Amino acid sequence: MNDLDPKAFDLPATGAPVNLSRRGFLGASLGALVLGVSLPAKVSRAQEAPAKIIPGTRVPAFLEINPDGSVLFRCPFMEGGQGVHTAFAQIIGEELDVDPARFKVEAAPPGPDYLLVMGGMRITGGSFSVRSSYQTMRKLGASGRMMLLQAAAKKLDAPLEELTTEPGEVVHAASGRRVPYGEIAAEAAALPIPEEAPLRDASDFRWIGKPVARLDAHDKSTGKAVYGIDLKVENMLQAAVVHAPRRGQEPGEIANRKEVEAMPGVVSVHALPGAVAVVADRWWRARRAVESLEVSWKEPEAEAKNVMPADFSSEGFKQQLIATPGPGLVAENHGEAATALEKAPKKLEAVYDAPFLAHGQLEPPSALARWNEDGTLDLWTPNQAPEMYQASVAAENGLKPEQVRIHSPLLGGFFGRHFLYHGASPYPQAIALAKATGRPVKVIWTREEEFLRDAFRPLAVARFRAGLDAEGLPEAFFAEAVGEGPTGRWFGRKPEDPDPSAVEGIADKPYAIANRRVEHVVVPSPAMIGWWRSVGHSMNDFFYEAFFDEMAEAGGHDPYELRLKLLAGMPRHKALLEAVGELSGGWRRGPFTAEDGTRRARGVAMASPFNSEVATIAEVSLLDGEAVVHDVWVAIDPGSIVNPAIIEAQVNSAVALGLSSALLEEVVYTDGEPEARNFDAYPILPPEKMPRVHVRILESGAPMGGIGEPGLPGVPPAVVNAVSVLTGERIRSLPLSKLDLTPSGA
Amino acid sequence: MELTINGQTRQIDSEPDTPLLWVLRDEIGLTGVKYGCGVAQCGACTVLVDGVATRSCVTPVESVEGASVATIEAVEEDEVGRRVVAAWVAEQTPQCGYCQSGQVMAATALLKETPKPNDEEIAAAMTNLCRCGTYNAIAAAVRRAAAQG
Numbered sequence: 001m002n003d004l005d006p007k008a009f010d011l012p013a014t015g016a017p018v019n020l021s022r023r024g025f026l027g028a029s030l031g032a033l034v035l036g037v038s039l040p041a042k043v044s045r046a047q048e049a050p051a052k053i054i055p056g057t058r059v060p061a062f063l064e065i066n067p068d069g070s071v072l073f074r075c076p077f078m079e080g081g082q083g084v085h086t087a088f089a090q091i092i093g094e095e096l097d098v099d100p101a102r103f104k105v106e107a108a109p110p111g112p113d114y115l116l117v118m119g120g121m122r123i124t125g126g127s128f129s130v131r132s133s134y135q136t137m138r139k140l141g142a143s144g145r146m147m148l149l150q151a152a153a154k155k156l157d158a159p160l161e162e163l164t165t166e167p168g169e170v171v172h173a174a175s176g177r178r179v180p181y182g183e184i185a186a187e188a189a190a191l192p193i194p195e196e197a198p199l200r201d202a203s204d205f206r207w208i209g210k211p212v213a214r215l216d217a218h219d220k221s222t223g224k225a226v227y228g229i230d231l232k233v234e235n236m237l238q239a240a241v242v243h244a245p246r247r248g249q250e251p252g253e254i255a256n257r258k259e260v261e262a263m264p265g266v267v268s269v270h271a272l273p274g275a276v277a278v279v280a281d282r283w284w285r286a287r288r289a290v291e292s293l294e295v296s297w298k299e300p301e302a303e304a305k306n307v308m309p310a311d312f313s314s315e316g317f318k319q320q321l322i323a324t325p326g327p328g329l330v331a332e333n334h335g336e337a338a339t340a341l342e343k344a345p346k347k348l349e350a351v352y353d354a355p356f357l358a359h360g361q362l363e364p365p366s367a368l369a370r371w372n373e374d375g376t377l378d379l380w381t382p383n384q385a386p387e388m389y390q391a392s393v394a395a396e397n398g399l400k401p402e403q404v405r406i407h408s409p410l411l412g413g414f415f416g417r418h419f420l421y422h423g424a425s426p427y428p429q430a431i432a433l434a435k436a437t438g439r440p441v442k443v444i445w446t447r448e449e450e451f452l453r454d455a456f457r458p459l460a461v462a463r464f465r466a467g468l469d470a471e472g473l474p475e476a477f478f479a480e481a482v483g484e485g486p487t488g489r490w491f492g493r494k495p496e497d498p499d500p501s502a503v504e505g506i507a508d509k510p511y512a513i514a515n516r517r518v519e520h521v522v523v524p525s526p527a528m529i530g531w532w533r534s535v536g537h538s539m540n541d542f543f544y545e546a547f548f549d550e551m552a553e554a555g556g557h558d559p560y561e562l563r564l565k566l567l568a569g570m571p572r573h574k575a576l577l578e579a580v581g582e583l584s585g586g587w588r589r590g591p592f593t594a595e596d597g598t599r600r601a602r603g604v605a606m607a608s609p610f611n612s613e614v615a616t617i618a619e620v621s622l623l624d625g626e627a628v629v630h631d632v633w634v635a636i637d638p639g640s641i642v643n644p645a646i647i648e649a650q651v652n653s654a655v656a657l658g659l660s661s662a663l664l665e666e667v668v669y670t671d672g673e674p675e676a677r678n679f680d681a682y683p684i685l686p687p688e689k690m691p692r693v694h695v696r697i698l699e700s701g702a703p704m705g706g707i708g709e710p711g712l713p714g715v716p717p718a719v720v721n722a723v724s725v726l727t728g729e730r731i732r733s734l735p736l737s738k739l740d741l742t743p744s745g746a
Numbered sequence: 747m748e749l750t751i752n753g754q755t756r757q758i759d760s761e762p763d764t765p766l767l768w769v770l771r772d773e774i775g776l777t778g779v780k781y782g783c784g785v786a787q788c789g790a791c792t793v794l795v796d797g798v799a800t801r802s803c804v805t806p807v808e809s810v811e812g813a814s815v816a817t818i819e820a821v822e823e824d825e826v827g828r829r830v831v832a833a834w835v836a837e838q839t840p841q842c843g844y845c846q847s848g849q850v851m852a853a854t855a856l857l858k859e860t861p862k863p864n865d866e867e868i869a870a871a872m873t874n875l876c877r878c879g880t881y882n883a884i885a886a887a888v889r890r891a892a893a894q895g
Contacts, residue, residue, distance in 0.1 A: 080842050081840075081841030081842030081843065081878045082841070083841070213835075213838060214838055214840070216840065216843065217834070217835045217838055217839070217840055218831070218835050219843075220840035220843030220846050221831045221834035221835055221839065221840060221843075221846055221850055222778070222818060222819075222821060222822060222831055222847075222850070223776075223777075223778020223779065223817070223818030223819055223821070223847040224778065225843050226777070227780075227844060229777075229780075229781065230771075230777035232775075232777075238772070264761060282760070282768065282772040282773065283768060283771075283772055284760070284764050284765065284768035284772065285761075360877055361842070361844075361877055362780070362782045362788060362790055362842070362844045362845050362875070362876070362877050363780070363782070363842075363844045364781065364782070410842075410843070411842060412780075412842050412843070412844030413842040413844055413877045413878060414842075415877070444781070446784060447782070447783045447784055447785070448784075645838060649838065649841060649880075649883070650841075652879055652880070652882055652883070653841055653878045653879045653880070654879075655879065656876075656878070656879020656881065657877070657879060660879075678783055678784075678785050678787060679783050679785070679787040679788055679875065680785055680787055684875060684877060685875075685879065686873065686875060687869065687872055687873060687874075687875075687876075687881040687884070687885075688869055688873075690879065690881035690882060692882070693882060
């Protein structure tokens with residue numbers, strides 16, 4: 001998910017402008033996401049707003065206090081490694097007055113209580129979870145505490161104002177009596193939600209802002225954590241699938257169907273939309289059987305939608321983007337970029353590109369579906385948006401949403417993988433196979449099928465032109481972001497508006513350049529595209545911050561000093577840049593010789609993703625034609641924080657993924673198919689390439705920003721800027737593994 | 747076919763060429779061992795076969811007939827394994843956690859063989875992939891477990 005602006009949403013996928021209330025258009029966007037690909041006629045059903053439930057207020061929908069004083073919290077957000085379940089235990093525990101370690105957290109079912117993002121949606125993405133719901137969940141915890149106080153007042157027959165709490169109990173100091181929460185939980189839960197409940201003063205926080213231990217560390221270190229792929233229900237069968245090589249093709253004749261039906265454990269063979277499936281008693285038997293099928297794939301019908309052209313290639317698409325002229329849709333415009341560019345004494349231009357990327361979460365997708373005797377459906381599947389899945393499943397199967405129970409397991413990584421993307425999830429297959437066999441069915445995709453049907457980070461191109469003044473300072477900047485963003489694809493886009501997910505990281509950078517203009521040149525992608533950790537920022541900050549170094553070099557300025565100069569009027573950014581400089585021991589660009597004799601250089605980059613601010617420095621050397629990244633220093637200012645240990649872990653994680661994309665990753669399409677189908681041909685960052693990561697957290701007090709994604713975008717440009725110092729040549733295309741990197745002068 | 751799994755003798759009825767991973771997950775019901783790639787790239791499926799870290803996704807069950815298999819489910823029954831788990835928790839290593847069963851088993855195998863590994867030995871043994879990038883925490887946890895041995 002990107003830096004979503006609700007204004008970007010007042011369009012359903014039909015493309016027809018609508019004028020709805022805020023609540024209405026969020027409903028419409030939800031409908032557009034899930035129904036635009038299937039049954040647009042049912043949008044109105046998804047728009048029916050639930051009656052008078054204010055999300056995030058009804059305490060019993062979220063909290064259950066057990067007799068032993070432990071707390072079950074039904075979390076609106078999915079845990080996929082980012083630590084959100086622990087963070088909310090801290091936030092609620094602080095106000096409820098329960099030690100976070102006493103919390104058990106699980107994903108809440110679909111329901112109106114949990115629509116906490118952007119005034120009426122529920123997603124786990126956009127680094128939104130904590131920043132969207134911090135105050136709401138504090139108030140919820142405080143309401144819960146007030147209800148416990150009220151219940152205790154009745155039980156003790158003591159005035160409410162004489163009662164206070166200590167972790168897990170109500171205390172009546174005057175009489176020395178104490179009531180454990182567990183003893184009054186039922187009475188408290190029956191009380192009305194209090195109108196007023198005082199919040200704890202921030203100076204008294206015991207858990208918010210502290211490095212509280214993750215709640216899931218032991219379970220995840222002992223194999224006890226249960227993921228979707230591990231689930232089992234009574235009488236369950238398992239299924240494996242093989243998809244058509246290209247989207248749009250359909251299964252034709254299966255030459256050896258009878259032989260395969262006779263293989264061990266096989267229950268049945270099925271043709272599904274765009275795929276074939278085998279249902280068996282065990283998954284390996286299903287897999288062996290489905291991969292034995294001899295299927296003739298039929299070419300798509302003329303009217304088929306979402307078809308992958310047989311001649312599609314990523315290289316050809318890149319050339320198409322490079323060649324597609326503007327003008328584009330204006331995303332940012334200050335001053336007179338065109339005039340200033342023309343008059344500038346020195347000009348430069350460059351074209352950058354970045355490839356399709358796979359999510360590569362280590363848990364392959366799975367879905368378990370069970371049709372019940374009363375016609376309802378249970379579905380267990382990894383997801384980042386349960387209500388959207390519910391609405392989609394209901395519409396696709398002729399059910400009411402309340403007849404579909406979505407169960408949201410722990411995510412074995414996600415990074416944007418588990419939103420609803422057309423044809424990119426196994427759940428429709430599980431539902432169809434469960435219906436066909438009359439038994440619960442779990443579908444697991446092989447890693448190879450996952451690479452074939454993942455919704456990739458878009459391939460994109462950026463064209464830059466800049467004009468420098470007599471002092472070599474940029475005075476004119478013109479950029480065109482060419483391609484398609486996932487937000488426009490899945491949430492719709494006004495024809496005249498740029499897609500924020502296509503321009504974020506290029507538009508609205510903080511540098512003082514008087515004349516600047518950023519446009520989005522829209523070129524739809526035949527490949528299925530999706531949100532990928534840090535979304536547009538994942539490539540656009542690379543494009544921009546690497547081109548920034550080109551501007552600095554052309555103007556004869558040090559790239560760090562030029563950034564400082566152009567941020568003179570932006571105290572928050574300037575402080576951050578100075579902090580990362582200091583953290584790294586003082587800015588030095590290099591090349592310099594390290595203690596081990598290697599020749600090294602450093603690169604710097606700034607990014608403003610998801611309402612947080614980040615400055616990054618990377619130190620790099622070259623070895624055998626490849627870049628070696630030794631250290632990465634990150635200063636991050638999310639405004640204010642909940643858990644510094646989890647932030648540091650998330651920055652490490654984002655650095656790893658950003659570095660992986662800079663060094664190694666690229667989905668290559670030829671003849672309409674992705675070439676790599678597993679990690680052997682699509683390498684991801686291995687342990688030996690992990691740099692040391694140094695993190696400094698600044699709390700400027702600005703509105704709270706995101707944490708899961710912001711550490712990523714600065715890494716590719718910081719690395720590339722350092723590599724360019726060593727090679728003496730600018731690098732404008734990723735990943736670096738495509739290049740033979742040789743030191744300048746070698 | 748007979749196999750000793752976490753100290754218990756089990757009769758196996760899967761086809762002999764079935765990967766050990768799927769015997770453990772589907773026939774025995776030990777789902778702590780994970781499927782990630784199926785081609786011995788990621789190591790999420792790592793178990794110990796007669797004490798050796800083994801990628802069970804490419805290990806036909808017939809090739810380990812009669813062997814002793816230890817999985818993550820029993821890791822805390824082993825003294826070294828218990829220490830590794832404690833270090834994993836102390837370093838707050840897991841994020842999504844999906845790869846960590848394999849990581850913990852790889853670390854346990856390393857420390858059983860080499861109680862005081864140097865950084866090169868840690869790097870040589872700890873080759874499993876982690877998409878969350880917990881590599882620095884993993885290395886710190888291995889060093890911590892070794893230091894406490």
